[in-house]
Amino acid sequence: MLKVCEEYANGLDVRFNASKSKCIVCCPQYYSHHPAPRFSISGNTIETVDNWLHLGLWDLSNIAVQTLCATWRKALRRTAYLSH
Numbered sequence: 001m002l003k004v005c006e007e008y009a010n011g012l013d014v015r016f017n018a019s020k021s022k023c024i025v026c027c028p029q030y031y032s033h034h035p036a037p038r039f040s041i042s043g044n045t046i047e048t049v050d051n052w053l054h055l056g057l058w059d060l061s062n063i064a065v066q067t068l069c070a071t072w073r074k075a076l077r078r079t080a081y082l083s084h
Contacts, residue, residue: 002040
């Protein structure tokens with residue numbers, strides 16, 4: 001999806017700045033055992049974080065946020081007819 005956004009932006013002569021972007025990890029304890037995914041745009045890696053000030057100081061390790069993430073993933077799977 002980032003590639004599609006990048007190509008569309010290039011057509012409009014717009015550039016994304018990876019240093020001003022963040023990849024938010026919603027379940028940091030999962031990634032303590034597994035490598036977090038890496039994303040890049042315009043050839044530059046986007047930093048992976050578990051919180052970010054511009055998101056309103058959410059505690060993404062909070063059980064309520066983790067429950068929301070799990071519910072969201074289940075809904076997406078049902079919508080896409082994928083297995084649980």
